[in-house]
Amino acid sequence: MLIVKNKRLGFSSAHIxxxxxxxxxxxxxxxxxxxxxxxxxRCGVELYEDIKGIVNRFDHKVILNDxxxxxxxxxxxxxxxxxxFSFPNEDVLAIPATTDTFQIGCELFKLLSQEFPIQxxxxxxxxxxWHEISSxxx
Numbered sequence: 001m002l003i004v005k006n007k008r009l010g011f012s013s014a015h016i017x018x019x020x021x022x023x024x025x026x027x028x029x030x031x032x033x034x035x036x037x038x039x040x041x042r043c044g045v046e047l048y049e050d051i052k053g054i055v056n057r058f059d060h061k062v063i064l065n066d067x068x069x070x071x072x073x074x075x076x077x078x079x080x081x082x083x084x085f086s087f088p089n090e091d092v093l094a095i096p097a098t099t100d101t102f103q104i105g106c107e108l109f110k111l112l113s114q115e116f117p118i119q120x121x122x123x124x125x126x127x128x129x130w131h132e133i134s135s136x137x138x
Contacts, residue, residue, distance in 0.1 A: 001119060007031070009031070023040075064078050065096035076091075101131055120132060
């Protein structure tokens, strides 16, 4: 197994969460570790940069559940508890799931597996907890 891990192989993003009875925008710093099939031949800086390019799709984005999302005039709009949140479309990443760390990791795993023989992905939010994701979790 080839492991791609680096402190810079991560991203910062936000989601909307319920805190103390109020819906708020809440951000995290994520770290990612990617485990590839050992038969994979690319390595080094090129491999890291290619993986980082996919991880960067999540960087500095507001991650929203696409089932709750509406778009209007170049903005992505979501309603939570009677409150409307609006963000420029280019600042939003819509995923077909809840926006917890595990689901975000699953979406990243799916994207990476389109280009790499990924065996598992480990993701953490703010170094508090880790989720290990494999194809069995999708």
